[in-house]
Amino acid sequence: MFQRRLKEARLRCQLSQKELGIQAGLDPFVASTRVNRYELGVHEPDIATIERLAAALGVPTAYLFADDDRLARLILAFERLPASEKDCLLKAIES
Template sequence: MPRRTDVRLVFQRRLKEARIRCHLSQKELGVQAGLDAFVASARINRYELGVHEPDMGTIARLASALSVPVAYLFADDDRLARMILAFEQLPAIEKDRLLRSMEPGE
């Protein structure tokens, strides 16, 4: 049976990777996600370390600040995470074409 991945660990890793890729400090990310500047750095640090878990609204704001879909932050397979990011960049017509080519029976 395949080993289950802890989604919390995936979120922590993806959050930090996306933040670093965007060249944002923990404080900058927190402020862009709507956190108070006084606590932004500590809160993001705690999210990345798994000390605290953000609620879904905060996760959505973090994803928006990082310009990634929420699904990216929870993708437990690196290839899937890359596909999510690549898919998000495509124009709608290309997304539809790609989906049709991947669906069974096509």
């Protein structure tokens, strides 16, 4: 699922693989190849790289691992809410 979410988020941000890699702090000479391999599932980045990729894409790290499309959408929507609204939503869901 990580591979698919990474590619979807990158395309939504209208970034090339190289641009994303560079924004995430990868060496510019290998950025495109590395992101391509992450998206294809050939290699899996370490957690620090995943966090930098998520930050560059403006998404929570959890979004990249959500195995359900509804959950992924919920994670993105929840992240955009102010803290007070997050608290109210959590109270409503938990009760």
